[in-house]
Amino acid sequence: MLVTLFFFVVxxxxxxxxxxxxxxxxxxxxxxxxxxFGAIGGIAVSLAIFAAIAALTVVVEKRRNGVLEKEPASPREGFSRYLRGPWPLVFGAVALALLNFATLAIAGRPWGVTSAFALWGAKGAQLIGIDPTAWAYWQQPGNAKALAESVFADITSVMDFGIIAGAMLASALAGRFAPSFDIPLRSVLAAVAGGLLLGYGARIAYGCNIGAYFSGIASGSLHGYLWAVAAFAGNIVGVRLRPWFFLERSFVRKIDG
Structure with a gap:
């Protein structure tokens, strides 16, 4: 993951x-x-698109497998389940919606993640003697201001630090925090290539699956759906390539924490 994150920044x-x-x-x-279409009409259009996607998914799943895959049962109950996971899917969806609303209220814009990675990369470039201020992107007022200030003055960077810390805490509580440096070369190459593509693509698309897709759709913009179509096509290619980069296993390792 660290390799992917580093090359995402690059x-x-x-x-x-x-x-x-x-x-x-x-x-x-x-x-x-x-x-x-107005606020109500825009929401109605989005709900209609969601319904169409859900219906198509049900039809395709039943044709391929006969039945719909059920949500995996959790071995935990009560507070332990919410502390250590996995959460019910509906609970996770509601939490994402509420957190995105909180981000909009506090930051004044929908949730975004990847602009901070470009900022981190630009500051890293400065450390090794490269001047990113010569590039037009960093001459834009907002970007120039972010580059001149501390990363801790950048809202997106602070949120990303919180996400990283929260992910580490969640994995530790679930008993899944197990850093490993024994990584096959092919997997490292996949992390490098994937990170570069993710970082480059997210910047020219004005966001990743959070800023461009999730927040794009939440704000009623067509570009969020166009992003989803392109991402779906990319996932098809990625699934085909995955066996070459990773050792696929026919079993799922059970972790009881």
Whole structure:
């Protein structure tokens, strides 16, 4: 994971070098369901799309497997389940919605993650003698201000630090915190390639599955759905390539904590 994160940062800052080239390409105008149909109409359109996706998923799953896969039963009950997981899917969905609302109220914008990685990469570049202020991306007022200040003054960076700390705490509580440095070379190569693609792609797409997809759809923008279509196509390719990079196992290791 650390290898992936490092090259995610590298890919993000590399994307800022020629970011203006990407933004100069022909593009569609922004399309907002909220602006086109009003708040109620925009929500209705999104709910209709969600229903269509859910119905299609049910049809495809039943045709392939005969029945729908059930949510795995948790070996824990009560407070222990919420402390150590796994959470019920509905509970997780509600928590994400509430946290995104809290982010909007506190930060003044929908939840985003990856802009901080570009900032970290730019500050790292400065440490080794590279001047990112010569790149147009870092000459934009907001980005220039973030680069000049401490990372702890950047809301997205602080949130990312919290996410990393929270993920480590959650894995420790679940009994799954087990750092390992015995990583096959192919897996390392996958982490490097995947990290670079994630970082570069997230920057030119104005976000990852959080900022571009989750928050894009939540804000009523068509681009969130377009991102989902492209991500789905990429996942098909990734699943095909996965056996080459990773040792696939036919069993799931049980962890009882």
């Amino acid at each position: 890919g993000s800052v590399l994307a800022t070098i020629n970011f203006t080239w990407w933004t100069s390409l022909p593009s569609l105008p922004p399309i907002s369901f909220v602006q086109s």
